[in-house]
Amino acid sequence: MAYWLMRSEPDAYSWERLVEDKGTEWDGVRNSTARIHLRAMKPGDLAFFYHSNEQKAAVGIMRIAREGRPDGEDGKWVSVAVEPVKPLARLVTLKAIKAEPRLSALEMLRQSRLSVSPVRDEEWMVMLELGETRL
C-alpha cells in the first residue's frame, strides 16, 4: 500500500466539503508529474488532505476509493475517487513539517507546487505522530 499527499485550496474544495460529500472525484489536475502519481494510486492507498494558501496544513486522511480513470475533454488526464477516513486530531502545519528533520526529504517540500505527491512509509508515520492521530 502506498501513501500520498493531495493538496487543494480550501476555497476551491475543502476537507469539510469532502466529509459532507462523503467522497469526491479528484479531477482537474493538469500537471504531468501529478498525473504519474494519480496513475500509480491503488484502491486502499491513503493520502493526507492538505489545505494550501490560508491554512497551509494537512487536515485529514483520505482513502483512494477507485483507481485512475481518464479526465478532461480528450481524456489524457487522470482522476481518482477519494473518500474521507478521519480528520487529524491536530493540524500538521507547513511550519511544523519544515521544522521536523525526519520530513526534510518530503516530496512536497522538494517540489512545492506539486498538488499530488508521494509520502514515504516513515514520513507517513511521522506525520501521523505530529497530527496526534492513530488509524
Added chain:
DNA sequence: GCCAACGTTGGC
C-alpha cells in the same frame, strides 16, 4: 530541438 519569454502557483 533549444531556449527565452511568459503565466501560474504557493509561500512569505
Added chain:
DNA sequence: GCCAACGTTGGC
C-alpha cells in the same frame, strides 16, 4: 505585494 519555482509556448 513580491518572489521563487517550474511548466508551457513560440520563435528560431
